[in-house]
Amino acid sequence: MSKVNIKPLADRVLVEPAAAEEKTASGLFIPDTAKEKPQKGTVIAVGGGKKDEPLTVKVGDTVLYGKYAGTELSVEGQDFLIMRESDIFAIL
Numbered sequence: 001m002s003k004v005n006i007k008p009l010a011d012r013v014l015v016e017p018a019a020a021e022e023k024t025a026s027g028l029f030i031p032d033t034a035k036e037k038p039q040k041g042t043v044i045a046v047g048g049g050k051k052d053e054p055l056t057v058k059v060g061d062t063v064l065y066g067k068y069a070g071t072e073l074s075v076e077g078q079d080f081l082i083m084r085e086s087d088i089f090a091i092l
Helices: none
Strands: 012-017 039-045 062-065 071-073 078-084 087-092
Touching: 012 062
Parallel strands: none
Antiparallel strands: 012 039, 012 078, 039 062, 062 087, 071 078
């Protein structure tokens, strides 16, 4: 896991997206232009939650999120997403 000095606020979560698939299950390589944005990642940091709603995800969880969820940011050449916990669909 990455060491990042970012602490999300309230119900926000910092996620490191999984790498895009390089080839299909049948072994065909996917060109860069056809690769889809991953919808799965690892939680790197979590906020403190809201007053009446504690967060259910924790650091290290692998999560599924929406295709256009979160805001992309790059820290020291590494890509991350910061999103609300409500944008997360499931914990794997």
